[in-house]
Amino acid sequence: MLSTKPVGRGAQARKYDLLTALGAYALSQGKHDQRRVLRLMTLITARYNWARDELSVGGREIARMWCVDERTVKREMAYLRTRGWLVVHLQGARGRVTRYGVDWDRIIADTQPQWDAVGPDFALRMGAQDAVDTTVVPMPVKGTVVAPDVSDGTEWALAKGLMHTQDAGLYASWISGLDRAGRVGGVLTIKAPSRFHAAYVQSHLEARLLRVCRDVDSDVTEIRIVT
Incomplete structure (x- = not known):
């Protein structure tokens, strides 16, 4: 079984595999989701601290990197949080930016349908992740609460x-x-x-x-x- 977190021996190859999974997933989606995933991949490649599982960068810098305004950054980061791909580690406050982590378990689960498109060797490597826990955490309501559709972006x-x-x-x-x-x-x-x-x-x-x-x-x- 491979560790989800890409640190230690073989970490460099693991990082490429995770980014490849994201890229393959993006290419199977429509243009809006492709752009969203490309933005996330660019942010991870440029600013993500793999060892500390931390993404700490201000909205203004992200806007400059993505060639958008800060309002768009806020909406896109909120969308990534609703997907479960980004997790807030420390909420930003005056003089301090929000610190995020990346939920690689969730990303692995979401991108799995596209692994075979990359190749059998890739699917075999990523398949060692099948010990990822995808159990739904019990909630104080009966049954599973279906997440809302956020595709319209309002x-x-x-x-x-x-x-x-x-x-x-x-x-x-x-x-x-x-x-x-x-x-x-x-x-x-x-x-x-x-x-x-x-x-x-x-x-x-x-x-x-x-x-x-x-x-x-x-x-x-x-x-x-x-x-």
Whole structure:
């Protein structure tokens, strides 16, 4: 069995294998996902500390590297977090950038369908990873909570993805039924399925939802809950 973390003897080859898996996966996807994975690969190649499992780089530097604005960086990093590929080790604060780790177990599991496309030797090497634990962690709800579709890339889709990652039980009970109704300027309008649902969210979760939305898009200044 190979270690997931690419350190020690054979680490250099392991790094190439992991990046190859990402590249092969990207090439099997549509242009939007291809671009996202290319951005992640560039970030890993340029700034990831393999030994410490740490990616510590500011949004401005990432924006310059990706040739995009900082708002796009925030949305893309949030998307990678909802995919489970990036994990926050230390949240950024004033004067300090967020420190991320890469969940290689998740990436290995997600890229596995494309290993054979690279070649049987590659699939055999990567197949030694099949001891990766893909067991779903039990949640305080019945059954598995399906993650939301974040493919449209809206601030609300990404916010729902983050809420699912942070608290699947809360997401299943109160967030999954909320839909994006529209946005004017910094005001994001969310539609609830009932008056009771809207009242509960407004009373107990509105501040948290606003924080998560601002984490994805800092231009969001207010959330309105309607029915």
